[in-house]
Amino acid sequence: MAEQIIFYILAALIAVFSVLAVTSKQIIRSATYLLFVLLGTAGLYLLLGYHYLFAVQIAVYAGGVMVLFIFAILLTNRPGENVKAERKDRRIAAGITSVAGLAFCGHIIYWNVNKAYTLLVPAEQKVQDIGLKLMGTEKYQYLLPFEFISVLLLACIVGAIMIARKR
Amino acid sequence: MGDLFSNFLTGSVPIEAYLGVSLIMFFAGVYGFLSRKSLLMILVSIELMLNAADINFVVFNRYLYPGQMEGFFFTLFGIAIAACETAVAIAIIINIYRNLTSVEVGEIDEMKE
Numbered sequence: 245m246a247e248q249i250i251f252y253i254l255a256a257l258i259a260v261f262s263v264l265a266v267t268s269k270q271i272i273r274s275a276t277y278l279l280f281v282l283l284g285t286a287g288l289y290l291l292l293g294y295h296y297l298f299a300v301q302i303a304v305y306a307g308g309v310m311v312l313f314i315f316a317i318l319l320t321n322r323p324g325e326n327v328k329a330e331r332k333d334r335r336i337a338a339g340i341t342s343v344a345g346l347a348f349c350g351h352i353i354y355w356n357v358n359k360a361y362t363l364l365v366p367a368e369q370k371v372q373d374i375g376l377k378l379m380g381t382e383k384y385q386y387l388l389p390f391e392f393i394s395v396l397l398l399a400c401i402v403g404a405i406m407i408a409r410k411r
Numbered sequence: 412m413g414d415l416f417s418n419f420l421t422g423s424v425p426i427e428a429y430l431g432v433s434l435i436m437f438f439a440g441v442y443g444f445l446s447r448k449s450l451l452m453i454l455v456s457i458e459l460m461l462n463a464a465d466i467n468f469v470v471f472n473r474y475l476y477p478g479q480m481e482g483f484f485f486t487l488f489g490i491a492i493a494a495c496e497t498a499v500a501i502a503i504i505i506n507i508y509r510n511l512t513s514v515e516v517g518e519i520d521e522m523k524e
Contacts, residue, residue, distance in 0.1 A: 251424045255432045262436045262459055266443025271451055278455050281436065285462055288429070292473045297486060304490050309458070309497050316501045317451060320508040330446050338445030342438040349434050357427050369483075377480055386484050393491050400495040408502035 251291055258284040271321055275313045282306050296374055429470040437463035450504050450514045454497065461493045 258281055265277035286301040330338070381387045436459055443456030465486045472482025508514050511521075 248424055251428065255428065258432055259435045262439040265459065266439050266447070266452070266456055271449060274452060274455055278458060281459065282462065285466060288432070288466060289469060291424075292429075292469055294469060294473075294483060297469065297483065297490075300487060300490055304494050305458075305462075309494055312497055312501050313451070313455070316504055319505055320451065320514050330448055335446045338442050341445060342442040345441060346434060346438040349438075350431065353427050353430050353434065357430060369480075374480070374483075377484070384479070384481070389484070389488055393488055396492065396495055400499055404498050404502040407499070407506050 247291065250287070254284050254287045254291070258288075271317050272314070275310065275317055278313070279306060279310050282310070293369060295369070296371060426470060426474045429466065429474075433463040433466040433470070436460075436466070448515045448517060450500075450507070450516060450519075453516070454500055454504070458493065458497065461489065465489050 261277045261280040261284070265274050265281060268274045268277060282301065282305045286298050286306065289295075289297040289301055377385050378390055379385075379387055440456040440459035440463065443459065444453055447453055447456065468482040468485045468489065470482075472479065476482075504514055507519060511519060513519070
């Protein structure tokens with residue numbers, strides 16, 4: 245009962261704020277709406293029982309990425325200036341594209357997805373299991389991608405410094 | 412979808428409700444990607460789309476294979492890759508602004524240096 249009410253509140257929040265984030269005239273407001281969407285997504289992870297993902301989403305997205313966004317907006321935006329949108333015909337074409345895609349995928353979900361699946365009892369996910377699977381080298385274990393991510397992060401740090409430093 | 416209404420407040424949340432949320436988020440991202448001129452707004456739209464994909468991974472993991480953790484790890488790595496991509500993209504955007512004093516896609520038509 246409480247789960248359903250929380251889910252529908254979160255779903256309405258995410259839908260409204262994700263539409264507002266891409267239609268708002270001022271870019272700093274868009275970033276704020278994006279922050280609300282990311283927090284709502286973290287709420288969905290919590291509702292599904294993935295507590296670790298909830299923490300990661302809050303820390304990485306709502307913490308790190310949003311700070312990057314706000315710094316970039318403050319560095320590149322002239323005050324009092326609205327964001328220009330594309331020409332009107334292009335905006336209409338974009339709207340038609342996204343509504344058509346929404347209708348198509350919504351039709352597929354409506355007719356095909358709900359036939360077979362119901363939610364089983366959510367099992368409590370232990371952080372110990374996550375650690376063991378993340379560090380194991382056997383089947384369904386993820387040491388290699390973990391190391392790739394670390395190399396990717398290193399390359400990303402070096403690349404970002406190289407690109408953004410003053411010459 | 413009839414189940415969605417009959418079980419509105421009694422049964423568990425159906426899988427298509429979660430998929431509908433991520434669907435709306437994804438196509439809001441598509442609309443923003445196609446209809447905005449500022450590079451930062453395009454980046455915001457990309458974040459929305461990546462986030463929708465992450466929700467789908469987790470939801471399919473929870474509903475279809477609750478004993479396994481593949482979707483969970485895909486989402487974890489997806490979040491890390493999205494953070495990397497955002498950092499590099501914002502470095503590029505700040506560099507473009509420093510050279511051309513604009514972040515509008517229509518005005519960036521020369522390769523500096």
